[in-house]
Amino acid sequence: MARSLGRLGLLVPATLACAFATDVALRLLPQDWVTFRAWEAVLAPESDAPFLPNQHYHNARTYGNLAAIANLPASREYHPVTFTTDALGYANPPELARRGDARAIVFGSSFAAGSEEGDGLTLAAQLATASGRPVYNAASGARGAAEILSLARRVVIPGGLVIFEYPEGRELPPITPLPLPHPTSRCRAVLAPRGLDHACTALAWLQRRVRISPLAIVCQRAVKWLEDGRWFPNPYAQNVLRERLANGQEMLFLPSERDEFHTGAPREPAVQVFRWLRAKLWAEHFTLLVVLVPTKYAVYAPLLRTPDAGPDQSTRYLADVARRLGAAGIPTVNLLPSYRAAARRALAEDRYIYLRDDTHWNAAGVGVAARELWRAWQALQGAGAPSTP
């Protein structure tokens, strides 16, 4: 009896210990094999920059975040992506930061970061192609004004252009007056004077290992494989809106985008923050250009098989923000009108300007934005420097 009791008393703690050991061991290995897209693979929220520095990620079968969060394998649109980050942890060719001769720099959200499109197709890359000038991609994530200025000084020539991509629906542009307390910044502030700044890199590495459990990701996939709406209900399906476009194809949206389309977003804070940022940049001879990016739902609402007849607050909101920014002397590009037109033209040929299984624009959509920005850039040069704020 004692022996048989002993077996369970041994097997269960051993199982627990094995699971723990496997979890720890997998955290120490490279983690690319459990990622489905560049964003997860190279994102580094614990670091000063948005991404891990000097990364070269390639995935032949990446797919969109909406298909992932809604657990809809049938809606995935597989495509290859290659995503490279420079020594500073931004999505650029490695030599660009070293040269420090960029004519423009792009700050903003994951849209501008362009991890869905990959190398050569990000907003900065396509703007560089359109303009024939080097453009530095400094997206994404929240940035302190000090960081924005410091990075602009480092990689952009004096008098260059600072482009701020502002996606609709954000309550405030992700800019703060104070330096953001990134863990590695705080660490360096303490340890660098003692010559121990390598410890901060190790700390960031460790934090990433603590945060990401490949075993949990594998188990989540196993559970999601069961909960796909056939054997078990798919509780994740409610995370997205599944709509049919006028051409009969399915497109996924974030439910919050439809809400914003109907209710609108706050207006004042965005304008105030940009006015303040512009003054800061102007003091250092940089020119601010704001680009307003509509949500995917705002672009496609009129192009659904049953067009959304609800109140279109997006048009009103973006036009209002653009008008107020213009009145404050801040050059602004509102992408909504050109995007709706481009989306309509593309749809007639069964093409799209946003990824159907993702919240973000695709390479074609980025191209439209890049052309609009280049036009605005040329206009700024033609008009001379904007007046002092």
Next chain:
Amino acid sequence: MLFNSLPFLYGFLPLTYLVFWRLHGRQARYVWLTATGYVFYAFWNYRFCALMATSTLVSYLAGLGLRTWDDRRRRRLCVIVAVTIDLSLLGFFKYASFAADTATRLADLFHLPLYLVAPKIVLPVGISFYTFHTISYIVDSYRRTVVPTRNFFEFSCYVSLFSQLVAGPIVRFRQIEQDLEEIDRHDPRASWSLGWSFFVLGMIKKVLIADTIAVLINPLFADFTTLSTAGAWLALLGYAYQIYFDFSGYSDMAVGLGHLFGLRIPQNFNSPYRALDIADFWRRWHISLSTCLRDYLYIPLGGNRGSRLMTYRNLMITMLLGGLWHGANWTFVLWGAYHGALLSAYRLGGRAWDRLPAGVRRAGTFALVLIGWVFFRATSFTMAVGLFGRMFAWHPGALPPGSYLLPVMVGLAAVVAHVGANSFELRHEWRPALAAGLALLFALSLVALYGGPRMPFLYFQF
């Protein structure tokens, strides 16, 4: 922190266990278990630790008073003051919003100019359970059923023992007193395997059975207005097994954890769906609560010592308050009233019922309990009425997609609940193949824990 969570399994439990057995002497182990209980509790909301500490201190002081004084007036005062404070805390945190809301609705009904703003109060997890622990201690001390302890940490260890802290079982001091007194004399090897056996069975019940059924039935209840009649009954059956495996799984885990620390926590579920009548059901379901209600409410009210009418009254009061204990919602009160009525009816016509074949009585009792679960699961009267409408008026239709495994899971759960031996009936002597099978199921539970959102135990809300 949940028993079915990785921080608990990988961090809290091993650390608590290893340090506990490294410590020598009763006092050190009391202090350690008290401290770990507070850490365990603080994972939900550290601010409420002060509430538990207050309740512990008040009850401990009352116990000291009851130990010291013999005259009736002082002893009564000890009980009244301490129980009033404990119940006031429970009443404020659990029932203040409910009372204000109910008063306003009543005033509105009678067109009275009264509007009470229901305060937004966060319910401290486990308050119903540890309040019952402290009250049972005070009352038992008053009745001289237990000798109140002088040792503050022995008492605080009893109240804050992490294995029973947030969802019971409601262990009375006298049930665990001996083990606490001998806490420094236990052999860690003696109940190691027994503890893991209970714990693993509880984990499998909770994670693999209850949570799987929950995944299948939650969408059905969320959209109950579209359910077919068969779907509504199947969803309710699913809920009956979910709540049983969820709570009895938790209780088994608590018992197993108790054994790992040399503490014997009593049985809380004794195959309740095998009950022959409704009184039998309450002797088998949440035994620690039903015996508390019996000893501290029903019997003091007069029990069945008075007239038949008084007995019915006492039964109704006990079950109404028992329902209300489960949650500040009229659906729980209705559930209590339903069971009070069933118990009264059984007392009235029990002899006729008892003459029926055992199989019929089992099936009938289960059907009555099943119908009662509608009140328990419904979040409002409207939902309860709607569910009854779907169950008892014919609505054709199939199960929605993604629910096809529900009949299989319900069937499997039914076999275990109605036919299988319960955890206390098992000898916990596992042959190697069975032990390996259990370990495999435990590993599957870990996969589910890694892979899905943590599902809290249903009784945490009470």
